[in-house]
Amino acid sequence: MVLDLKLRTQLDIPLEAGIISPDRLAGLTESEIARVPLIHGNRKKSLGDFFDISGTCDGEIRLVGDFTKVKSVGSGMTGGRIIIEGNSGMHLGCAMSGGEIAVEGDAGDWTGAEMSGGRIVIKGNAGHMVGGAYRGGHMGLQGGEIIVHGNTGNEAGNSMRNGLIVIMGNSGDFTGANMFSGTIIVFGELGIRTGASMKRGSIISMRHADLLPTFTYSCFYHPSFLRLYLRRLRDMGISIDDAQIEGGYHRWCGDSMELNRGEVLLFSGSPGS
Amino acid sequence: MLRIVNGKVHDPANDIDGEVRDICVKDGKIVESVPAEARRIDAHGMVVMPGGVDIHCHIAGPKVNLARKLQPEDHRYDVQHRTPITRSGTGGTVPSTFTTGYRYATLGYTTAMEAAVPPLGARHAHEELQDTPVIDKGFYILMGNNILLYDLLKEGRFKDLREAVAWWLNATKSYAVKLVNPGGDEPWKGQRNANVTKLDKKIDSLDITPRQVIKGLVDAAADLDLPHPAHIHCNNLGHSGNYETTLETMRTAEGRRVHITHIQFHSYGGELGSEPLSKAPEIIEYINTHPNVSADVGQIMFGKATIMTGDAPLSWLLRNLSGDKKWVNADTECESGCGILPFAYQEHIYTHALQWAIGLELFLLSKDPWRLVLSTDHPNGGSFASYPRLIRLLMDRNFRKEEMSKVNQRALRKINRSHLDEREYTLQEIAIITRAGPARLLGLRDKGHLGVGADADIAIYTEDDNKEEMFGVPRYVIKDGQMIIDNHEFKNDHEGRTLHVAPAYDHDIEQVIRPFFEDFYTIRFDNYPVTEHSLTLHQPFPIERRSINR
Numbered sequence: 001m002v003l004d005l006k007l008r009t010q011l012d013i014p015l016e017a018g019i020i021s022p023d024r025l026a027g028l029t030e031s032e033i034a035r036v037p038l039i040h041g042n043r044k045k046s047l048g049d050f051f052d053i054s055g056t057c058d059g060e061i062r063l064v065g066d067f068t069k070v071k072s073v074g075s076g077m078t079g080g081r082i083i084i085e086g087n088s089g090m091h092l093g094c095a096m097s098g099g100e101i102a103v104e105g106d107a108g109d110w111t112g113a114e115m116s117g118g119r120i121v122i123k124g125n126a127g128h129m130v131g132g133a134y135r136g137g138h139m140g141l142q143g144g145e146i147i148v149h150g151n152t153g154n155e156a157g158n159s160m161r162n163g164l165i166v167i168m169g170n171s172g173d174f175t176g177a178n179m180f181s182g183t184i185i186v187f188g189e190l191g192i193r194t195g196a197s198m199k200r201g202s203i204i205s206m207r208h209a210d211l212l213p214t215f216t217y218s219c220f221y222h223p224s225f226l227r228l229y230l231r232r233l234r235d236m237g238i239s240i241d242d243a244q245i246e247g248g249y250h251r252w253c254g255d256s257m258e259l260n261r262g263e264v265l266l267f268s269g270s271p272g273s
Numbered sequence: 274m275l276r277i278v279n280g281k282v283h284d285p286a287n288d289i290d291g292e293v294r295d296i297c298v299k300d301g302k303i304v305e306s307v308p309a310e311a312r313r314i315d316a317h318g319m320v321v322m323p324g325g326v327d328i329h330c331h332i333a334g335p336k337v338n339l340a341r342k343l344q345p346e347d348h349r350y351d352v353q354h355r356t357p358i359t360r361s362g363t364g365g366t367v368p369s370t371f372t373t374g375y376r377y378a379t380l381g382y383t384t385a386m387e388a389a390v391p392p393l394g395a396r397h398a399h400e401e402l403q404d405t406p407v408i409d410k411g412f413y414i415l416m417g418n419n420i421l422l423y424d425l426l427k428e429g430r431f432k433d434l435r436e437a438v439a440w441w442l443n444a445t446k447s448y449a450v451k452l453v454n455p456g457g458d459e460p461w462k463g464q465r466n467a468n469v470t471k472l473d474k475k476i477d478s479l480d481i482t483p484r485q486v487i488k489g490l491v492d493a494a495a496d497l498d499l500p501h502p503a504h505i506h507c508n509n510l511g512h513s514g515n516y517e518t519t520l521e522t523m524r525t526a527e528g529r530r531v532h533i534t535h536i537q538f539h540s541y542g543g544e545l546g547s548e549p550l551s552k553a554p555e556i557i558e559y560i561n562t563h564p565n566v567s568a569d570v571g572q573i574m575f576g577k578a579t580i581m582t583g584d585a586p587l588s589w590l591l592r593n594l595s596g597d598k599k600w601v602n603a604d605t606e607c608e609s610g611c612g613i614l615p616f617a618y619q620e621h622i623y624t625h626a627l628q629w630a631i632g633l634e635l636f637l638l639s640k641d642p643w644r645l646v647l648s649t650d651h652p653n654g655g656s657f658a659s660y661p662r663l664i665r666l667l668m669d670r671n672f673r674k675e676e677m678s679k680v681n682q683r684a685l686r687k688i689n690r691s692h693l694d695e696r697e698y699t700l701q702e703i704a705i706i707t708r709a710g711p712a713r714l715l716g717l718r719d720k721g722h723l724g725v726g727a728d729a730d731i732a733i734y735t736e737d738d739n740k741e742e743m744f745g746v747p748r749y750v751i752k753d754g755q756m757i758i759d760n761h762e763f764k765n766d767h768e769g770r771t772l773h774v775a776p777a778y779d780h781d782i783e784q785v786i787r788p789f790f791e792d793f794y795t796i797r798f799d800n801y802p803v804t805e806h807s808l809t810l811h812q813p814f815p816i817e818r819r820s821i822n823r
Contacts, residue, residue, distance in 0.1 A: 134349060136346040
């Protein structure tokens, strides 16, 4: 059965709702769920104060309404599914290690921050620090996938150590800053200072991008790993041009301030040139 | 009201060494007796000591705050959550203000002195200290690189120098005069990677020598009858061969009182630029035979530390050694410099192992615990949280031997092992180097002892063969008569006092200082002094003027 949570009130003050996760709510009755505590601003409240609750959770939760001010939904989740029919708030799926979150609307900042497994799909735009590390944290995304159909803010994939971030729209500044490993694929425009301080890992762009002077051109080639990635994305229903799969990429390596083992791949448009 | 019974009392200042006797508390003070209905604490099997006094640490002010900003990782992984009694905060080697106060209290420390605040940062330091709960606290102001004082020295105006020092102590509401690498910051600011190395070499662009600066301020502090003498971080910190500079600095005092801080960092032999050797025996010999000199050790403890210092050129040197690339270097106009970087001391590195051993040598060769007291120069040599471990190293030679087997053996071969093998500190000696001694060196008459009239700052530890555990978790901590930790549980928050000296001075000196401010400072003279009404709980120590014939 699916647990339906419908946001009843218009929120001015954010709700700390890390409790909304299949791990925490599975097996509880409607009335038990209504009594589950959460924090509203600096006050202790319960789920029933804000949501109409119907059904029980056996692994799937559907959230209806504008969740822009509902924070940390699905944080630390290890399995199951959350569907948000609307916008989500900050820290969505942060530190999650398994399961899936799908958002019909936009997502806030820190979406999938420090996550280590599972998948987050955002149909709209996402905020800053998607799959990033918290300030002072050593690692951002360590595994799993984040797919954003719209644009993202700055510092997507900050300090990521593994996993995949796909951005169909534009990505802001400092994409993949300080990254250790993993893959970021951006179909729209990249902002400035892409890959600043990156040690290893791959950032792929389908458009031309201005790179930092600490990146140097290394070669033109047809990366085979990328074909596998793009075919898989196509299988997931994302539209990918054949040219992007078959085509060639210019490889830039950097950041030479660090190990110089990272790469930025820029799509050249045609297979041969 | 409170009566502590059956505990073994260690109160060295009153010659009580482990005697079982009652301690009575009323209105925040130790008293002769209390009525029968007063709460009794049965301290059977426990040791009762005055609350700890830290003579040298870095816990407030602009550089401490910069160090916090520099290390968000410490905040991410060491979060102190709010409780109904205590406020939230972050830990690591540079804890936030509230956490600093609580964590000192949970070690049985009730007083701590911030050791280096540029006078311009005094207001900031006061704000932070007011938010540092439980403990009493104060700070020393940096005067060893002050341009106006240099001018007065150069012109031989010793009376004006003394008055200016007194004015500055009043204007900043600080506790003592601190010198850091006297003369070193000025060349550093003016010329690439410059420093001073010799006490008698003229400081670039100034017509005076570091020795004149040291002598001038040692004399000024002594002539003003300050409760704590000039507190000196010598030149050449960390450099091989610097022990000669340290000995010279101590000689410069010419018999007048002087405190040399984190002396471990200043006890190195060897050639400049090559590997250091231990000169701890030479240094401690001088201290043992010169009662005018006191020191704190500045022991290094393996693990994470944060270097923060007014010694800007030093931090540049360390920055090049450390793998971590982040650092801060700052200039405080006319007054000082500053450098900060994260650091880690590692057992397997020759220099670190040697530094560790030199600190222990100093402790174990010291003949007068009243004049060589415990510090790690928190957080430079290690966090104050490592004090219990350091106490165990001093009290337990088997543990020491075990730890010595883990460090770089080449370094240990360079020192005289017999210095580290035998001696074990007694509880009484520990009570001196962590409480009674620092309190006496600071001139805090009501602290560091449990005699009638003393502040009721008391720590009670359960006796344990493992001294690290014993000193790491006091059973009871009492501050100003308030039960802060009651049977291991944090029971009360408490606001400690800010301690500062208020020496009398000749107000005519303002006519000398004001024009200098108007010409060279970015802040107006009238806006500079910290006024009484901007402080909350504070305790001034007024000092009357003797007549001085100089």
